[in-house]
Amino acid sequence: MTRRPYKHHKKGAGRHVQLSEYLQATAAWADLKPGPRALYIAVKRRFNGSNNGRIVLSHREAALALNVHRNTVGPYFQELIEHGFIRVIQGPYLGPEGIGKSALLALTELPTHDGHSATRDFLGWTKPKKPRTNSVSGRHKNQDVPLNSGGKRVNTVLKIVPPT
Numbered sequence: 394m395t396r397r398p399y400k401h402h403k404k405g406a407g408r409h410v411q412l413s414e415y416l417q418a419t420a421a422w423a424d425l426k427p428g429p430r431a432l433y434i435a436v437k438r439r440f441n442g443s444n445n446g447r448i449v450l451s452h453r454e455a456a457l458a459l460n461v462h463r464n465t466v467g468p469y470f471q472e473l474i475e476h477g478f479i480r481v482i483q484g485p486y487l488g489p490e491g492i493g494k495s496a497l498l499a500l501t502e503l504p505t506h507d508g509h510s511a512t513r514d515f516l517g518w519t520k521p522k523k524p525r526t527n528s529v530s531g532r533h534k535n536q537d538v539p540l541n542s543g544g545k546r547v548n549t550v551l552k553i554v555p556p557t
Contacts, residue, residue, distance in 0.1 A: 410434055410437050421478070421515040432459060432466060433473055433479070436498060448497065448498040448500070451495040455470075478502075478515050481499075
């Protein structure tokens with residue numbers, strides 16, 4: 394009886410995207426809307442294990458992947474950058490032949506291809522506080538009381554006079 398070689402014709406599960414538990418437990422991830430979360434997964438799908446810092450995903454390709462209009466994904470990219478999940482290594486530019494080149498992206502949770510360690514900017518993200526505004530003073534019960542010539546409130550009592 395001959396033995397088959399180990400893992401001969403074994404079918405694997407294929408590629409997958411791993412979202413770490415510590416990433417999903419951060420305040421930055423909790424604040425993300427569903428669109429930017431889906432875009433993060435699309436960016437992470439482009440990561441092959443050795444190209445972090447050279448990930449290319451244009452707005453058009455992202456729009457096709459998310460099934461939205463291409464003008465919709467721009468704010469999604471911006472939100473991922475502000476929350477610290479991705480970083481732009483090289484911005485988009487017009488190439489020498491007049492053909493546009495997409496930005497090069499890096500995932501901050503992983504080390505880059507050139508040996509820089511992971512920055513994990515999303516761990517330090519905090520929700521921006523809204524500026525305090527001067528509160529409007531509350532309404533008082535006597536606000537409809539007329540003022541006299543000196544600016545003080547006058548308590549007037551309506552008297553019902555019977556007809557004579």
